[in-house]
Amino acid sequence: MAQALHPNASFRLEPVHPKPEEAAKMPYAPAVHIVGACDLMFLSGATASPLYHAHPHKDEEHDHPCAIEEQTRRTMEAIKSVLDHVGATWRDVVKVTKYLTDFRDADRMHATMAAYFGDWRPASTTVCINQLSSPGARLELDMIVALPKGQGGRS
Secondary structure: OOOEOOOOOOEEEEEEOOOHHHHHHOOOEOEEEEEEOOEEEEEEEEOOOOOOOOOOOOHHHOOOOOOHHHHHHHHHHHHHHHHHHHOOOHHHEEEEEEEEOOHHHHHHHHHHHHHHHOOOOOEEEEEEOOOOOOOOOOEEEEEEEEEOOOOOOOO
Protein backbone atom coordinates (compact mmCIF):
# COMPACT_ATOMS: atom_id res chain seq x y z
CA MET A 1 0.00 0.00 0.00
CA ALA A 2 1.80 3.13 -1.20
CA GLN A 3 -0.67 5.64 0.25
CA ALA A 4 -3.73 5.55 2.48
CA LEU A 5 -5.92 8.59 2.00
CA HIS A 6 -7.75 9.69 5.09
CA PRO A 7 -11.47 10.31 4.52
CA ASN A 8 -10.96 13.84 5.91
CA ALA A 9 -9.58 16.22 3.30
CA SER A 10 -7.50 18.29 5.79
CA PHE A 11 -4.81 15.62 6.07
CA ARG A 12 -3.81 12.19 4.91
CA LEU A 13 -1.89 9.33 6.48
CA GLU A 14 0.79 7.72 4.36
CA PRO A 15 2.55 4.52 5.36
CA VAL A 16 6.28 4.82 4.71
CA HIS A 17 7.79 1.73 3.08
CA PRO A 18 11.43 1.98 1.95
CA LYS A 19 10.79 -1.31 0.08
CA PRO A 20 7.13 -1.08 -1.07
CA GLU A 21 7.39 -4.40 -2.89
CA GLU A 22 7.86 -6.09 0.51
CA ALA A 23 5.09 -4.23 2.39
CA ALA A 24 2.66 -7.17 2.17
CA LYS A 25 4.97 -9.24 4.40
CA MET A 26 4.47 -6.92 7.36
CA PRO A 27 1.50 -6.58 9.78
CA TYR A 28 2.51 -2.91 10.31
CA ALA A 29 4.13 0.04 8.54
CA PRO A 30 7.74 0.94 9.41
CA ALA A 31 6.48 4.54 9.79
CA VAL A 32 3.34 6.61 9.18
CA HIS A 33 3.63 10.16 7.84
CA ILE A 34 0.88 12.61 8.81
CA VAL A 35 0.56 14.99 5.87
CA GLY A 36 -1.39 18.18 6.54
CA ALA A 37 -3.15 19.56 9.60
CA CYS A 38 -4.31 17.36 12.46
CA ASP A 39 -4.41 17.00 16.23
CA LEU A 40 -2.82 14.08 18.06
CA MET A 41 -4.50 12.01 20.77
CA PHE A 42 -2.47 9.66 22.96
CA LEU A 43 -4.34 6.65 24.33
CA SER A 44 -3.22 5.28 27.69
CA GLY A 45 -2.42 1.60 27.94
CA ALA A 46 -5.49 -0.63 27.89
CA THR A 47 -5.79 -4.28 28.90
CA ALA A 48 -8.65 -6.78 28.99
CA SER A 49 -9.69 -5.16 32.30
CA PRO A 50 -12.60 -2.72 32.24
CA LEU A 51 -11.46 0.68 30.95
CA TYR A 52 -12.58 2.27 34.22
CA HIS A 53 -11.53 0.37 37.33
CA ALA A 54 -10.51 1.15 40.89
CA HIS A 55 -7.04 2.30 41.84
CA PRO A 56 -5.47 0.69 43.72
CA HIS A 57 -6.68 -2.33 41.79
CA LYS A 58 -9.36 -4.65 43.14
CA ASP A 59 -8.83 -8.24 42.01
CA GLU A 60 -12.53 -8.80 41.26
CA GLU A 61 -12.37 -6.15 38.50
CA HIS A 62 -9.56 -7.95 36.70
CA ASP A 63 -10.89 -11.36 35.73
CA HIS A 64 -8.96 -12.01 32.50
CA PRO A 65 -9.71 -14.83 30.05
CA CYS A 66 -6.75 -17.09 29.33
CA ALA A 67 -6.98 -16.91 25.52
CA ILE A 68 -4.89 -14.11 24.00
CA GLU A 69 -7.53 -13.71 21.27
CA GLU A 70 -10.20 -12.83 23.86
CA GLN A 71 -7.84 -10.58 25.81
CA THR A 72 -6.98 -8.79 22.54
CA ARG A 73 -10.66 -8.45 21.59
CA ARG A 74 -11.57 -6.98 25.00
CA THR A 75 -8.62 -4.60 24.82
CA MET A 76 -9.52 -3.46 21.30
CA GLU A 77 -13.16 -2.95 22.32
CA ALA A 78 -12.05 -0.72 25.22
CA ILE A 79 -9.93 1.32 22.80
CA LYS A 80 -12.80 1.41 20.29
CA SER A 81 -14.98 3.07 22.93
CA VAL A 82 -12.44 5.92 23.15
CA LEU A 83 -12.16 6.20 19.36
CA ASP A 84 -15.95 6.24 19.03
CA HIS A 85 -16.22 8.92 21.71
CA VAL A 86 -14.04 11.34 19.71
CA GLY A 87 -15.39 10.34 16.30
CA ALA A 88 -12.20 8.55 15.24
CA THR A 89 -11.75 5.24 13.44
CA TRP A 90 -9.03 2.58 13.33
CA ARG A 91 -7.65 4.33 10.21
CA ASP A 92 -6.84 7.34 12.42
CA VAL A 93 -4.44 5.26 14.54
CA VAL A 94 -0.88 6.10 13.52
CA LYS A 95 1.12 4.22 16.18
CA VAL A 96 0.51 1.16 18.36
CA THR A 97 2.72 -0.08 21.17
CA LYS A 98 1.98 -3.67 22.18
CA TYR A 99 3.20 -5.12 25.46
CA LEU A 100 3.07 -8.92 25.66
CA THR A 101 4.01 -11.21 28.52
CA ASP A 102 4.67 -14.08 26.06
CA PHE A 103 5.93 -13.26 22.59
CA ARG A 104 4.54 -16.58 21.31
CA ASP A 105 1.12 -14.86 21.49
CA ALA A 106 2.12 -12.24 18.89
CA ASP A 107 0.72 -13.96 15.78
CA ARG A 108 -2.67 -14.65 17.38
CA MET A 109 -2.78 -11.11 18.80
CA HIS A 110 -2.00 -9.65 15.35
CA ALA A 111 -4.68 -11.82 13.72
CA THR A 112 -7.28 -10.60 16.21
CA MET A 113 -6.20 -6.97 15.80
CA ALA A 114 -6.43 -7.30 11.99
CA ALA A 115 -10.20 -7.76 12.27
CA TYR A 116 -10.32 -4.20 13.64
CA PHE A 117 -7.68 -2.52 11.47
CA GLY A 118 -8.61 -4.22 8.18
CA ASP A 119 -5.99 -3.33 5.58
CA TRP A 120 -4.63 -0.35 7.56
CA ARG A 121 -1.19 -0.95 9.07
CA PRO A 122 -0.15 1.75 11.56
CA ALA A 123 3.42 2.07 12.78
CA SER A 124 3.97 -0.47 15.54
CA THR A 125 6.30 -1.67 18.27
CA THR A 126 5.99 -4.90 20.25
CA VAL A 127 7.70 -5.28 23.61
CA CYS A 128 7.88 -8.48 25.64
CA ILE A 129 7.72 -7.79 29.38
CA ASN A 130 7.68 -9.83 32.57
CA GLN A 131 4.20 -8.87 33.77
CA LEU A 132 1.48 -6.25 33.46
CA SER A 133 -0.37 -4.19 36.05
CA SER A 134 -3.06 -6.75 36.87
CA PRO A 135 -2.63 -10.50 37.46
CA GLY A 136 -3.64 -12.53 34.43
CA ALA A 137 -3.22 -9.70 31.91
CA ARG A 138 -1.11 -10.92 28.99
CA LEU A 139 -1.45 -7.89 26.71
CA GLU A 140 -1.52 -4.11 26.99
CA LEU A 141 -1.93 -1.70 24.06
CA ASP A 142 -1.41 2.04 23.80
CA MET A 143 -1.95 4.09 20.66
CA ILE A 144 -1.41 7.47 19.06
CA VAL A 145 -4.31 8.76 16.96
CA ALA A 146 -4.35 11.56 14.35
CA LEU A 147 -7.58 13.57 14.44
CA PRO A 148 -8.69 16.25 11.99
CA LYS A 149 -8.14 19.76 13.37
CA GLY A 150 -11.01 20.73 15.66
CA GLN A 151 -12.26 17.14 16.01
CA GLY A 152 -11.76 16.39 19.67
CA GLY A 153 -15.00 14.72 20.61
CA ARG A 154 -16.45 15.07 24.06
CA SER A 155 -14.14 15.19 27.05
